[in-house]
Amino acid sequence: KKLLNTCSGNSSGLPFPPGPTPRFLSGNLHEIPTRLPWLTYTDWKRRYGDIVHARIFGQHIVFVNSLKIASDLFEKRSHIYSDRPAAPMIELIGWDFNTGLMPYTDRWRRSRRLFQLCFRQDASRTYRPVQMDKIHDFLRGLLSHPEEFVSLYKTVAAAIIMKIVYGYDVKPMNDHFVTLSENAVKKLSDTALPGAAAVNAFPILRHLPGWLPGCGFQYFAAECRKLTEEMRQVPLDFVKQNLREGVGANSIVATLLEANQARGSSEQQEKTIREVAATAYAAGSDTTVSSLGTFFFAMATHPEIQKRAQDEIDGVIGPHRLPEFEDRPSLPFVEALYREVMRWHPVLPLGVAHAAIEDDVYEGYFIPGGATVISNIWAMTHDESIYPDPDTFNPDRFLTAEGKLNDDDNVLAFGFGRRICVGRHTAGTSVWLTIVSVLSTFNIAKAKDAAGNEIDIDPVYSDGFVSHPHAFQCSIAPRSETAKSLVEATADHVPHL
Numbered sequence: 001k002k003l004l005n006t007c008s009g010n011s012s013g014l015p016f017p018p019g020p021t022p023r024f025l026s027g028n029l030h031e032i033p034t035r036l037p038w039l040t041y042t043d044w045k046r047r048y049g050d051i052v053h054a055r056i057f058g059q060h061i062v063f064v065n066s067l068k069i070a071s072d073l074f075e076k077r078s079h080i081y082s083d084r085p086a087a088p089m090i091e092l093i094g095w096d097f098n099t100g101l102m103p104y105t106d107r108w109r110r111s112r113r114l115f116q117l118c119f120r121q122d123a124s125r126t127y128r129p130v131q132m133d134k135i136h137d138f139l140r141g142l143l144s145h146p147e148e149f150v151s152l153y154k155t156v157a158a159a160i161i162m163k164i165v166y167g168y169d170v171k172p173m174n175d176h177f178v179t180l181s182e183n184a185v186k187k188l189s190d191t192a193l194p195g196a197a198a199v200n201a202f203p204i205l206r207h208l209p210g211w212l213p214g215c216g217f218q219y220f221a222a223e224c225r226k227l228t229e230e231m232r233q234v235p236l237d238f239v240k241q242n243l244r245e246g247v248g249a250n251s252i253v254a255t256l257l258e259a260n261q262a263r264g265s266s267e268q269q270e271k272t273i274r275e276v277a278a279t280a281y282a283a284g285s286d287t288t289v290s291s292l293g294t295f296f297f298a299m300a301t302h303p304e305i306q307k308r309a310q311d312e313i314d315g316v317i318g319p320h321r322l323p324e325f326e327d328r329p330s331l332p333f334v335e336a337l338y339r340e341v342m343r344w345h346p347v348l349p350l351g352v353a354h355a356a357i358e359d360d361v362y363e364g365y366f367i368p369g370g371a372t373v374i375s376n377i378w379a380m381t382h383d384e385s386i387y388p389d390p391d392t393f394n395p396d397r398f399l400t401a402e403g404k405l406n407d408d409d410n411v412l413a414f415g416f417g418r419r420i421c422v423g424r425h426t427a428g429t430s431v432w433l434t435i436v437s438v439l440s441t442f443n444i445a446k447a448k449d450a451a452g453n454e455i456d457i458d459p460v461y462s463d464g465f466v467s468h469p470h471a472f473q474c475s476i477a478p479r480s481e482t483a484k485s486l487v488e489a490t491a492d493h494v495p496h497l
């Protein structure tokens with residue numbers, strides 16, 4: 001039975017969407033979960049329906065739980081639903097340069113336009129040699145240090161972006177630029193601390209000096225601003241230095257800086273370039289890492305699926321070469337496996353929050369301007385009417401009875417509408433190429449203890465904005481001597497970057 005919220009607090013006379021009953025003042029704060037929140041919100045979908053309303057203090061939150069409503073609001077009404085929630089803390093800690101967190105303003109438009117130019121489908125094709133080269137480095141890493149597969153796949157995700165964006169080759173361990181960016185990203189996640197949330201709930205707190213009781217976050221914020229400034233500037237200076245020395249001109253930042261110089265060096269354009277570059281790393285590295293984690297986890301726990309993918313690869317590619325991007329259309333099962341990795345545990349289970357620019361009415365429900373509108377990607381990719389038995393990892397759900405790919409190629413994990421992931425073509429290629437390259441050369445299995453018994457893997461994921469599988473052990477071994485030689489031989493390739 002649906003519980004209707006009262007219409008109090010809005011002048012439209014229409015009810016808010018159904019949802020849990022709010023308490024006086026704090027609203028539904030007591031029901032906001034701290035662990036795996038998407039599971040609670042998906043449970044709300046079962047109780048209240050595909051669109052749910054909650055309130056925290058005065059802030060309205062609308063949860064979109066079905067693909068149909070996501071498409072109606074984020075796509076068909078994108079002029080209303082493309083904003084991001086105002087979060088004073090973001091600006092306070094210096095993260096307002098991030099395209100993905102910017103409100104729907106001209107600054108966002110400039111930034112998004114430049115992003116599109118660099119990462120749209122045809123531009124993203126030109127990065128394939130870099131992706132291939134870094135993935136081959138990764139395969140060689142797996143060969144020599146299979147037990148370090150987690151830090152290796154973290155490195156490959158960072159290495160691809162750093163090379164494409166700045167032309168910079170990250171070091172396998174303790175890379176200075178990567179550490180800088182990771183520290184800045186960690187500070188952003190730390191803003192989930194109660195003190196930080198308090199600033200977002202009460203914007204007035206940001207004007208208080210840091211020495212007032214309970215305002216320690218002012219110091220925290222100043223430290224963050226310093227880090228994010230460095231994160232943007234240090235790699236940019238690296239590119240500028242290279243350009244002065246006449247080397248390393250083959251990167252997004254180098255190309256954009258040169259074009260800007262040729263047009264008379266606009267300061268604003270240089271600022272946008274600096275922001276887009278830093279955003280690409282922040283938005284594109286950790287997200288790719290999470291998909292790769294899910295892939296390794298799924299393969300270690302589903303040997304029969306791994307075997308089917310390897311049989312397909314062997315049949316199409318044979319044992320004498322490594323996969324190339326051009327093989328993609330000939331490998332429907334691998335494609336289905338990729339889609340299932342992206343569906344089974346979406347990287348950002350609650351997407352990135354959108355916000356409504358103005359009041360709206362949807363199916364008779366009132367959605368106030370300023371409401372935070374959350375795309376519950378988890379609920380959509382676990383919708384039993386579309387994906388029966390949704391918790392089971394089963395690539396067959398993307399295949400027809402004849403073994404051909406079905407037309408469900410909309411990867412919901414990349415979000416919606418005007419704010420849809422702008423790096424999705426590049427990201428999809430990195431994840432697919434890593435999957436196919438690893439499967440063609442290695443077997444992934446559960447690790448064994450000293451007595452030879454398999455060590456069970458617990459499917460635990462982190463709660464953060466980007467959700468990762470917790471570290472787990474698995475055994476990774478080359479499939480054959482031929483596979484080993486193919487991987488070793490990649491060291492001799494001269495990349496045509």
Ligand code: HEM
Pocket residue numbers: 099100101102112115119279280281283284285287288291347348351352353354375413414415416417418419420421422423424426427428431
């Ligand atoms: C598997 C990897 C990735 C996943 C799952 C992913 C997912 C997402 C999602 C869910 C959003 C929010 C969409 C929305 O608001 O509805 C997003 C936004 C964004 N992503 Fe990705 N992403 C990935 C990789 C990348 C990469 C590699 C880049 C850059 C090269 C990138 C750049 C961005 C940017 C800039 C935004 C903000 C767009 C805006 O607000 O206008 N992402 N991504």
